[in-house]
Amino acid sequence: MVWEATNQQFRRRKRTRIWVGAFIGCICFLFFTPKIPRSPNHHYFLDMRNLLGVPNTLNVITNFPFLVVGVLGFVFALEGGVFNIRIGFLSSQAEVCAWALYYAGILGVAFGSAYYHLKPDNNRVLWDTLPMTVAYASLFSCLVIERIGQRIGLCCWFALLLAAFLSVAYERIYSDIRFCMIFQLIPPLAIPGVAFMYRSKYTHSIYWFWSTGIYLLAKFEAVADKKIYRVNNYVISGHSLEHLCLAVIPILLSIMLIYRENKFHRLGGLKDRP
Template structure:
């Protein structure tokens, strides 16, 4: 009994250190990094071809797989029985995640039809909502339902504020950190907090797919040249990003609740 109480205090102390460290890192980054404004070339992509009267055709078309995956995932999540979701808090998080993915299809297509500062918000906001809900779902699974739901509402508020800050101050630091932190935190927390479900390796694969998509976006023009102007890195980024919810959907289908016992490193994966 004493050992169990001691372990609970250790876990709570570990949680406080993690959240405190994350907050301090965020404050430090905002203090030491200079303002990052939108580049004049931010809205100029490698492939801006026009097919059948649709501007930036491939960038627009490659946005619609998000709609298919998002709508299908949202329906299966709300309907229940197909995805292995055992906690009510998880339903909220996953439903919002798939809703954000579906919204990203419309926001991305709308933005790429005429890329400019006034439209980019509709491209970034659905993605921020998807990030918020996905990270909170991970916290519900690994840390606890109560703290996960608290993080969900807090992250949604931060997402809206970050988007508003980007628009009013022309500073994309909060937006960049909002995307970067989950990519670091999810793999790190995977090895710190034991999973409640099997097939948790899909979290790492999804994080890897997201990182790969960022490299494709960074090498937009180089990829476009390398494949002889067939498809650009930005269009490939869209297709690679779709793999993230697909991998997580496969995880939700196949995972099962783990028995409550001390796990090994192999169980963490």
């Protein structure tokens, strides 16, 4: 018993040091790096084809999957089921609110990104960035509520949402994307870090790591936009593939929510069996 208590205390200290180190790293990044303005090349995409009168057609219509999964996920989160299928995957009101806002952010990405890609410029990029930061903040908070606790998760949720709005406003006013860049690190670093350090009370936790892998693949496609476009004979660009790949993430997470079970209930049911 003493050894177990000591071990738990050691793990808590180790986790605390990691959190403090991550926070200090973010502060150092903000205070000791020069301002990073958004590059004019950010608004230049290789595939600028105009099909059926829609500018940058593929970059616009590849946002449609976000609309579908955003609407269905929002219904799942609020109602716990759709098409008369009963789904009990959310065990608290805090989880319901956080997941609902995550899917609302995905829905916002569908409209914001499509609007931006119709005419990419600094004035429209706000509507592409804000829904994404809201979705990232909500998704990370969902994980914190699940793994650490409701109170900490809700505090994290409100703090990150405020930071999301402030980061977009800061970029708009001062032309500095450093705050927004930190939000880009939530899916590949913060989410798998928390998922690895803290145990889940639910099954199907592997979906968090699969989603992280899909996110990294999507970012690779964005960076290799030109090369991918040339390799596939100018059919679809890497940026359009990035949209489709990112839309897979809420689909995977929805599957996780639908099929996951409470581990303790599951173990209790197994013990009751003859």
